[in-house]
Amino acid sequence: MNGDVEWTGPYGGLFVNIKGPVKEHELCIQASSIGTSALVSSVSEDNQLKRLVTILEPKNHQHVQKRTLCFPAYKDTLLFVEPDVGAFISSKITIEYDIEQNPRYGEDVAVGKVEDIKSTPAVNILHVSLDHVKKQSAKYFTKETVNLETRFTGKLYSPGQCSMGSSDLKFVFMGKVKFNRLELKCAPTYEDYHELQKRSKLKGTTLCT
16 A cells, blocks of 8 residues: 655645555544544545544533544545634644655645554554655754664644634644654645635646645
8 A cells, every 4th residue: 555645835735645455444543632623524536525524522621532533545635624613723633654864845745655554552543754844844843863863853834823714724734743743733624625726726736736
């Protein structure tokens, strides 16, 4: 099983393209959220957006609740999270990956390869290798060498803030990179996806380039 993954900026969309005989499987991600309803969706082959999983939690819940979200693994998939109306996005999607020792810094995206699906007692985790990240994010990395192994730690994010009811499409897309773990803080909403798609068509580009 292999494929590609793109972390697109500045809006924070995560595009996953899985290749191989995986129709009998599901990809699962582990998400934690406080007081939100999280929506995970995919783009099917006919480019229709489908709602796959919704998490509903009490707004005044005091503890972070972890859920396992699953979606079909045989389609090109765009993942994002949608909060309750009037609520700020607070969900985190956790994905494990490895950073190459000499990443090439691109302008807007982090691009990598899907290596495998790693099973744990709690969740199956998508594992990818990351080729390069946003050029603007490079200065937020700390480089260290431990036992001849180079590691990058720091934060990846897009400018702006998570904002509901705004026409400016502002998002915080923060990644806490430590060893091989990335926490995605924010992602586009359902309505914003269509706006991003429209803008991409006007520019003559695809959504995830």
